[in-house]
Amino acid sequence: MAKAENFSVVGRRVRRVEGYEKVTGESRYIADIVLPRMLIGKVLRSPYPHARILNIDTGKAEKLRGVRCVVTAEDTIKKPWGAFFADQYPLSVGKVRYVGEEVAAVAAIDRETAEEALDLIEIDWEELPGVFDAEEAMRPEAPRIHEDRESNVAMVIDVERGNVEKAFAESDIVVEDTFQSAPQWHCAIETIGSVAEYSPSGKYTIYMNTQTLFNARYRIAAALGVRETDVRIIQSAVGGGFGGKSCDDNNALVAAILARKAGKPVKLINTREEEFLAGSRPRVFMKIYVKMGFKKDGKIRAKQTRVIADNGAYSAKAPAITGVAALRHDTCYKYSDVKTQAYLVYTNKIPTGAFRGFGNPSAEWAVEQAIDEAAHKLGIDPLEIARINAAEPGYVSPHGNRVISCELKQCIDKAGELMDWKNKRADKKPNTGLGLACTVHVSGKRHFGDYDGSSATIKINEDGKALILSGEGEAGQGCFTTMCAIAAEELGVPIEDVEISQADTDLTTFCLGAFASRLTYISGNAVRDAAAKVKQQLFEQAAEMLEANAEDLIARDGKIFVKGAEQKSLAVGDVARARLFRNGGAPIVASGKFDADSVLQDSSRYGNESGAYNYGCQAAQVEVDLDTGQVKILEYVAASDCGTVINPVGAEGQVEGSVAQGIGYALIEGLRFDEGRPVNPNFSDYRIPSMRDMPPLKHAFADSYEPTGPFGAKGLGELGMDPTAAVISNAIFDAVGVRVKTLPITPEKVLRALKEKK
Amino acid sequence: NVNGETYDLDIEPNRLLLHVLREEVGLTGTKEGCSIGVCGACSVIADGRLVSSCLTLAVACHGKEITTIEGLAQDGVLHPLQQAFIEYGGLQCGICTPGQIIAAKSLLDENPRPSEEELKEWMSGNLCRCTGYYKIFESVMAVVTNKVTVAQPAAKPAHEAKIQSLGVYKPVSKTS
Numbered sequence: 004m005a006k007a008e009n010f011s012v013v014g015r016r017v018r019r020v021e022g023y024e025k026v027t028g029e030s031r032y033i034a035d036i037v038l039p040r041m042l043i044g045k046v047l048r049s050p051y052p053h054a055r056i057l058n059i060d061t062g063k064a065e066k067l068r069g070v071r072c073v074v075t076a077e078d079t080i081k082k083p084w085g086a087f088f089a090d091q092y093p094l095s096v097g098k099v100r101y102v103g104e105e106v107a108a109v110a111a112i113d114r115e116t117a118e119e120a121l122d123l124i125e126i127d128w129e130e131l132p133g134v135f136d137a138e139e140a141m142r143p144e145a146p147r148i149h150e151d152r153e154s155n156v157a158m159v160i161d162v163e164r165g166n167v168e169k170a171f172a173e174s175d176i177v178v179e180d181t182f183q184s185a186p187q188w189h190c191a192i193e194t195i196g197s198v199a200e201y202s203p204s205g206k207y208t209i210y211m212n213t214q215t216l217f218n219a220r221y222r223i224a225a226a227l228g229v230r231e232t233d234v235r236i237i238q239s240a241v242g243g244g245f246g247g248k249s250c251d252d253n254n255a256l257v258a259a260i261l262a263r264k265a266g267k268p269v270k271l272i273n274t275r276e277e278e279f280l281a282g283s284r285p286r287v288f289m290k291i292y293v294k295m296g297f298k299k300d301g302k303i304r305a306k307q308t309r310v311i312a313d314n315g316a317y318s319a320k321a322p323a324i325t326g327v328a329a330l331r332h333d334t335c336y337k338y339s340d341v342k343t344q345a346y347l348v349y350t351n352k353i354p355t356g357a358f359r360g361f362g363n364p365s366a367e368w369a370v371e372q373a374i375d376e377a378a379h380k381l382g383i384d385p386l387e388i389a390r391i392n393a394a395e396p397g398y399v400s401p402h403g404n405r406v407i408s409c410e411l412k413q414c415i416d417k418a419g420e421l422m423d424w425k426n427k428r429a430d431k432k433p434n435t436g437l438g439l440a441c442t443v444h445v446s447g448k449r450h451f452g453d454y455d456g457s458s459a460t461i462k463i464n465e466d467g468k469a470l471i472l473s474g475e476g477e478a479g480q481g482c483f484t485t486m487c488a489i490a491a492e493e494l495g496v497p498i499e500d501v502e503i504s505q506a507d508t509d510l511t512t513f514c515l516g517a518f519a520s521r522l523t524y525i526s527g528n529a530v531r532d533a534a535a536k537v538k539q540q541l542f543e544q545a546a547e548m549l550e551a552n553a554e555d556l557i558a559r560d561g562k563i564f565v566k567g568a569e570q571k572s573l574a575v576g577d578v579a580r581a582r583l584f585r586n587g588g589a590p591i592v593a594s595g596k597f598d599a600d601s602v603l604q605d606s607s608r609y610g611n612e613s614g615a616y617n618y619g620c621q622a623a624q625v626e627v628d629l630d631t632g633q634v635k636i637l638e639y640v641a642a643s644d645c646g647t648v649i650n651p652v653g654a655e656g657q658v659e660g661s662v663a664q665g666i667g668y669a670l671i672e673g674l675r676f677d678e679g680r681p682v683n684p685n686f687s688d689y690r691i692p693s694m695r696d697m698p699p700l701k702h703a704f705a706d707s708y709e710p711t712g713p714f715g716a717k718g719l720g721e722l723g724m725d726p727t728a729a730v731i732s733n734a735i736f737d738a739v740g741v742r743v744k745t746l747p748i749t750p751e752k753v754l755r756a757l758k759e760k761k
Numbered sequence: 762n763v764n765g766e767t768y769d770l771d772i773e774p775n776r777l778l779l780h781v782l783r784e785e786v787g788l789t790g791t792k793e794g795c796s797i798g799v800c801g802a803c804s805v806i807a808d809g810r811l812v813s814s815c816l817t818l819a820v821a822c823h824g825k826e827i828t829t830i831e832g833l834a835q836d837g838v839l840h841p842l843q844q845a846f847i848e849y850g851g852l853q854c855g856i857c858t859p860g861q862i863i864a865a866k867s868l869l870d871e872n873p874r875p876s877e878e879e880l881k882e883w884m885s886g887n888l889c890r891c892t893g894y895y896k897i898f899e900s901v902m903a904v905v906t907n908k909v910t911v912a913q914p915a916a917k918p919a920h921e922a923k924i925q926s927l928g929v930y931k932p933v934s935k936t937s
Contacts, residue, residue: 022847025855026839028790028830032856035789190890192794192802193856242792242856243890275795466920479854479891580923652850656892660853663893686795686888693885694894 012492013714020484030240033196033212042110044261044271045117049099052351052679053133064123069116072264075107084226091317093256100316102680103280105253110261110269133351135679137313140348148349157314158322158347164401165340170305174296178376182369185673185746187286190691193242195282196272199258207234207259212241214478215516219250220508238506244478246357247283251319279684284319284356287312291369297377301388310345319356327362332370334400335443336392341401351679363725371440371729389415405611410644410705411618417642417703418620436738439622440726445613446718447521449601456598457529458512461537463591467576469501474514475526476506481653482522489527489713493534495558520718527713532595544582615709615717618644621726625734632750636698644705647715658702658723665727667692673747764832772819779803779814790830790859801887804860805829811867830859845909851900853891861887865901
């Protein structure tokens with residue numbers, strides 16, 4: 004730890020830079036965008052989980068008054084696309100593989116006409132037997148979902164580091180169990196949508212509520228068969244992302260195809276039901292078998308997992324997520340001998356994908372319960388067993404993750420203090436219990452183009468105000484405020500003097516976008532670099548004006564002066580004006596860059612996946628009602644190591660929101676499928692936590708400093724979601740001695756487990 | 762009548778208040794989240810009552826006074842609830858924020874001093890996926906406990922833009 008710097012913006016409780024727009028209803032989200040001559044699009048979706056399309060007749064629909072065009076696969080290049088495996092089409096080619104898949108689409112003058120036209124499209128189907136369970140789909144006789152593949156297994160990871168067999172033999176105790184995680188939908192209150200227009204010159208302009216603009220651009224361009232720059236993506240305000248808006252779905256593509264054929268702009272917004280059926284790609288659900296060996300003193304000796312992950316019909320980000328579930332947890336504790344076998348398997352269900360936490364919540368759900376089980380068996384306090392094994396600075400995981408800053412032990416201690424763990428444990432009340440779990444997360448992950456960097460440009464205007472141009476975008480989490488704070492700190496100006504532009508692939512720098520908790524760390528570093536460079540330009544000008552050396556200048560609170568001679572200062576605006584009108588008209592602009600010191604994992608998934616690792620520990624006290632099985636969280640605490648906290652209001656909000664999603668994941672959220680068909684795709688049946696569901700929450704941030712981060716910061720956004728389900732399950736076990744091993748932990752399951760225990 | 766302004770609109774009887782507000786009146790601050798009256802993103806106040814505009818027929822609002830999020834700030838001065846949501850971080854992505862603020866306003870209009878429990882119960886009709894509700898709760902409680910002072914629009918420090926070409930030409934130019 005080295006917290007040398009005295010900050011004037013970083014660490015202050017600054018306000019959201021878009022706060023005014025958001026509280027007045029002025030923020031323009033995707034559904035609020037209206038273009039002249041704009042049509043409304045609607046999608047015809049597959050009613051079958053697996054079926055061949057024999058014929059599509061769009062004649063009647065096309066003739067309906069007010070319909071401007073109908074599109075099918077015949078209007079596409081029939082080229083599959085995808086983030087890691089190209090396996091899905093914008094519109095079904097020949098067959099459908101899940102209920103909700105896009106088969107055809109209509110653009111019409113209004114919503115009602117478009118909906119009416121969908122009913123007029125006639126399709127001849129040949130239903131095929133489907134497979135809905137990943138393990139069943141692995142059987143050789145299972146219906147083949149993608150004919151061009153040898154089996155339904157999309158991907159296998161089979162990795163051993165060290166010697167697991169020997170390590171288990173040397174263990175004093177071995178625990179093993181199987182845990183099933185659940186699909187979880189992002190349930191951003193805003194669904195996915197886009198407004199696309201096409202110019203006959205060959206350019207598509209797409210307004211999207213995506214959280215990853217440039218990734219969206221190259222995927223969309225590839226699926227449309229055009230160059231990247233033939234597609235311009237402009238980000239609207241985004242009403243919640245959580246990974247669901249990282250362009251793994253077909254919404255924008257269908258809008259673009261409609262817009263081209265109609266020759267007019269087309270708006271296509273998912274209904275809530277469509278969002279559940281085929282919009283945001285829900286969390287990959289996994290069955291995880293875990294076996295762990297421990298020494299008597301609680302030290303972990305060996306770990307083995309077998310993961311069966313449900314890919315759904317297409318792959319989206321699941322190949323990366325499955326890898327994270329199999330491997331990343333080994334960066335949380337000190338491991339030597341580990342083995343994992345992970346299978347990603349196609350089924351006839353909605354494609355699964357990226358949701359806050361990626362593979363971590365599934366892995367933590369299993370592994371943190373196994374560790375808790377061991378603690379109880381060994382008679383060691385779960386808090387102590389976490390402490391004993393916790394990773395430390397300098398730790399290198401068996402898979403090559405190199406940890407620089409790490410305050411996991413501090414997090415464990417802080418969580419213990421906030422929960423009053425020792426006293427509560429000593430004074431255990433009937434049917435109440437304590438549980439905790441730890442987690443690790445990345446600050447960026449290298450897998451897109453062997454790059455995990457960012458770039459940003461900062462322009463100083465003639466009034467001294469800085470404008471950040473960055474293509475990272477704002478997914479609603481508040482990263483614009485964090486970027487402005489970082490730039491303001493470096494420039495020595497108040498945060499009110501920094502603005503950030505809307506992200507637009509034509510105008511802003513190439514960036515990967517919001518995923519892997521990367522923006523504060525990765526984009527923050529690029530923004531800081533740009534700010535330092537542009538400040539140098541101001542200093543050169545100010546040096547001339549102050550008749551001083553540029554090296555002797557400092558900037559603070561919007562003024563530039565010679566160190567120690569604050570009374571003779573220049574306003575940044577005056578310096579900017581002088582610079583702009585002199586020096587041959589040089590603009591005051593600089594670009595900054597950063598690429599994390601990480602490597603692309605090799606074919607065995609070895610390699611340091613991220614530039615920095617974030618840690619956390621959470622604990623809960625719960626009370627279980629023996630008559631109803633109801634679990635009440637009496638108190639919840641979260642301690643997080645995200646390095647320096649740049650923006651405390653934002654950071655607290657990330658933890659609070661994560662915990663809420665984690666509680667939903669643990670206790671209430673789940674979509675039931677009947678033969679691959681979701682039976683509750685709406686907000687009254689798929690419940691997410693509301694205000695009265697939230698327990699008292701305390702949180703703390705570790706005193707931590709990441710030397711490679713901007714002002715010592717690293718990522719945070721997903722950390723708070725990762726361990727929550729395990730925390731609650733561990734607390735239930737402590738309270739009543741039963742474990743529900745499938746998510747969500749509903750009262751019925753708790754009652755059943757209690758009955759079985761008797 | 763929406764936010765004090767009267768509109769004469771010909772509306773088909775099946776159109777929802779939500780869609781008329783957004784598409785005919787042009788007030789897009791009211792959001793569509795679930796379309797079945799569960800999430801509260803479309804909350805508006807009709808004649809003093811909190812309603813889900815996604816379940817309300819527009820024609821049923823003939824002659825009623827509707828308040829949407831756009832009607833809260835007066836002359837550029839934010840409503841205390843709006844101010845509080847900014848100060849206490851009661852928003853992240855902001856999509857549910859108009860509904861949250863409208864719901865809180867309708868509660869406080871009726872009951873300016875709700876208990877914490879009353880507030881939680883009332884606000885549970887408004888879903889938020891970002892904040893975990895803690896900061897929304899704090900924001901509303903800050904108004905309940907009079908911790909919020911609304912800023913005048915001029916509270917922003919006055920900055921003078923400089924017209925660079927002033928002084929380039931003198932009133933009199935002549936050779937001496």
